[in-house]
Amino acid sequence: MIAICNVVFGKFYIDLWRTMCLPTERSKQNLSALSNEGRPLYIIYTAEDSLAAINEIVEADNLNEDFKVIVHVTEFEKGNPFSALTNAHKHCIERYRSKVKGVIFSSADVCYHDGFFEAVYNTAISKGKSCFSLGLRLSNTCTEKLSRDCRNQFTKEKAVEYILDYLHPIQKDQILEDGACHSRWPSNLFERKGDVLSYRGFHQHPIFVHSRHLITGFADTIDGQLADSICESRDFTVLSGCNPPVILSVTADHRRDDFYSETPVALDRVFRWACDYAGEAHIRLFVDHLHVLARPGALSRARRLESYSPQLRSMKSKLKTLLRHGDGDPLLSLRMLRNLEEGQFEAARRKLFLLSAPEWLKQKLTLWATNETIARKEKERIFAYFYGVYPQKVDIESFPRYREILGVNGLRDDGWCKQTVHLRLGSAMKGDELHIRFGQPVGALSNRVEIVLDGEGIVADFNVGHGKRNNILIPIERDMDGVDVTCTFDRAAEISEWDCFEAAAHLLSVEIVPEKITMRTSLRRPDKIFRRLRNRLKNWLYPTREILPQK
Known part of the structure; x- marks a missing residue:
C-alpha cells in the first residue's frame, strides 16, 4: 500500500487543494498507478478550525471511494508553516512507515499532470526505490486558469505550456543571461532559448520516499536532511531528461522580493554558493541530471540536450572537478598542519576553492601532500593568504x-x-x-x-x-x-x-x-x-x- 501525506489548512490552501491538487491526484492515469499496490492511504493533517471544511470536502467529493482517508488535527505555530510541515511529516513517518511501502509527500498548492504517478511507479515504486522530481513554481496570475484545466484532462503538454508561459518571478531570476542570474539563492539554474527551457538544480523534491528511507531524525522539512539521507543511500531515481514528469505549484508573486538580487550573480559566485551551501549529494544531483522542457517540435532542432545549456555545462564541469577532490586531494593536505582547528581548516579550504587560489599556492599544497619540506617563509606566505589578509x-x-x-x-x-x-x-x-x-x-x-x-x-x-x-x-x-x-x-x-x-x-x-x-x-x-x-x-x-x- 502507498500513502499520500498532505498538510492542508486555511481557506486559501483548502481551495487550492480541492480545485488543483485533488483532481490531478485522482485523474484516471494517476489513480491507476497509485492503486497498483492496493487501495492507497490518504493522510491529511489540518488545523482545528479547518477540520469541518476538510470533512465536508471528503464527503462531498466522495474521496473515500478512491482512498482510505485519515484526518489528523495538529497544532500549527502561527506564522510558521514550515514547523507545521515538519511536525506533520514526522508524525506520518512514525505512525505509518511500518504499514506502507512508502509515502508520497504532496502539498495543497501543487498539481500533477496525467501520467505523473505512472512514471513515479514505473521508475521507482515498482523497483523499491525512492524518487526525486523537478518541482517548479508558477505565478499566481494563472491560478484560475490552472484550476479549470486541472479539473479536466491536464496533460504533460499543458504542464509544459504553463511552465513556459507562467514561470514564477523567483525562478525567472534564476535564468542565466550572459553568465549571470539575479537570484540571491541560486539553488536552481535555468537557460532559456525560445520555446526550450533547460534546468539543472541542487534541489529536487523527494516526491516518493520508500519506507526504508523514512527517518524522523530531521529538523527541517523533508527537502532537507531527509532528502540528504536518501541521496547518501544512492538508492533512488530522478525523473529527468526531455520533458520529464514535473510538479507545479502556485506561489504568490510578492515572494520574489526575498530572493531577488539587483546585482547580477555571476557563475563564479554561484559556484562559491554551491561550495558553501550544497552538500556533495546535492552537487551530484546538479551534475548528473539535466531537465529540458520544450513545446512540441522545438527539441527536434537540437542534436543533443546539452546543446541547449552551454552555461549550465560550464557550471557542471566546474562542479565535477570539485567532486573529484576527495581524501586524496592535495588541497586537503592542510590537515597536515596539526595546529589548524576544524573550523579554521574548513574556512581555509573554502577560501581556496572560492577565491581561485594562485598557481603557486596550489603547487605548494601539492608538495605538502607529498610530504615535501616547505620553507618557513613559504608557510607564512600561505598562512597570510588564508588568515592574515582580509579586506578593509x-x-x-x-x-x-x-x-x-x-x-x-x-x-x-x-x-x-x-x-x-x-x-x-x-x-x-x-x-x-x-x-x-x-x-x-x-x-x-x-x-x-x-x-x-x-x-x-x-x-x-x-x-x-x-x-x-x-x-x-x-x-x-x-x-x-x-x-x-x-x-x-x-x-x-x-x-x-x-x-x-x-x-x-x-x-x-x-x-x-x-x-x-x-x-x-x-x-x-x-x-x-x-x-x-x-x-x-x-x-x-x-x-x-x-x-x-x-x-
Whole structure:
C-alpha cells in the first residue's frame, strides 16, 4: 500500500487543494498507478478550525471511494508553516512507515499532470526505490486558469505550456543571461532559448520516499536532511531528461522580493554558493541530471540536450572537478598542519576553492601532500593568504539575504530572538575608525544592536528604529593585525523564528576608515606611514576578493 501525506489548512490552501491538487491526484492515469499496490492511504493533517471544511470536502467529493482517508488535527505555530510541515511529516513517518511501502509527500498548492504517478511507479515504486522530481513554481496570475484545466484532462503538454508561459518571478531570476542570474539563492539554474527551457538544480523534491528511507531524525522539512539521507543511500531515481514528469505549484508573486538580487550573480559566485551551501549529494544531483522542457517540435532542432545549456555545462564541469577532490586531494593536505582547528581548516579550504587560489599556492599544497619540506617563509606566505589578509571593507549587500550572513540562535524565554553576525577585516591602526552602516530594518519593531570588537566587551549598544538610517563610528584604540567584529541583534519576535532571519538583514557594510594623516602627524610619527604602506602592500600582494562571515 502507498500513502499520500498532505498538510492542508486555511481557506486559501483548502481551495487550492480541492480545485488543483485533488483532481490531478485522482485523474484516471494517476489513480491507476497509485492503486497498483492496493487501495492507497490518504493522510491529511489540518488545523482545528479547518477540520469541518476538510470533512465536508471528503464527503462531498466522495474521496473515500478512491482512498482510505485519515484526518489528523495538529497544532500549527502561527506564522510558521514550515514547523507545521515538519511536525506533520514526522508524525506520518512514525505512525505509518511500518504499514506502507512508502509515502508520497504532496502539498495543497501543487498539481500533477496525467501520467505523473505512472512514471513515479514505473521508475521507482515498482523497483523499491525512492524518487526525486523537478518541482517548479508558477505565478499566481494563472491560478484560475490552472484550476479549470486541472479539473479536466491536464496533460504533460499543458504542464509544459504553463511552465513556459507562467514561470514564477523567483525562478525567472534564476535564468542565466550572459553568465549571470539575479537570484540571491541560486539553488536552481535555468537557460532559456525560445520555446526550450533547460534546468539543472541542487534541489529536487523527494516526491516518493520508500519506507526504508523514512527517518524522523530531521529538523527541517523533508527537502532537507531527509532528502540528504536518501541521496547518501544512492538508492533512488530522478525523473529527468526531455520533458520529464514535473510538479507545479502556485506561489504568490510578492515572494520574489526575498530572493531577488539587483546585482547580477555571476557563475563564479554561484559556484562559491554551491561550495558553501550544497552538500556533495546535492552537487551530484546538479551534475548528473539535466531537465529540458520544450513545446512540441522545438527539441527536434537540437542534436543533443546539452546543446541547449552551454552555461549550465560550464557550471557542471566546474562542479565535477570539485567532486573529484576527495581524501586524496592535495588541497586537503592542510590537515597536515596539526595546529589548524576544524573550523579554521574548513574556512581555509573554502577560501581556496572560492577565491581561485594562485598557481603557486596550489603547487605548494601539492608538495605538502607529498610530504615535501616547505620553507618557513613559504608557510607564512600561505598562512597570510588564508588568515592574515582580509579586506578593509565587507559589503554585506553582496551576500544573499538569509543564511549566508545570519545565524539564528532561536527564540529566548523573554520572547525575543537573537542573531549574531561575525566578520573579520584587515589590519587597523590606532586612530582609525570602524564604520558600520545600517539600512532600513525589516518589520516595524526596532532592533537592539550590540557590537563587540576583538572580544573585548560591548563597545556599542544602541537601538535601530524602523525607517532610520544609521552610520556608527567606533574609534580604534590600538594597532590590530586583524579586526574581528561581532554584531548581535535582538528583536522582539511576535511572528515567528523565521522572521528572525530578516531582523539583522539590514546590516549593509562594515569598513575600516584610516585616520587622516596630516604633515604634522607624519613628522611626529614617521613609522606610522611606513606601517600603513606595509599593510596596504600586503593586501595588494595577497588580494582577497570577498570574505564570507565566519561562524
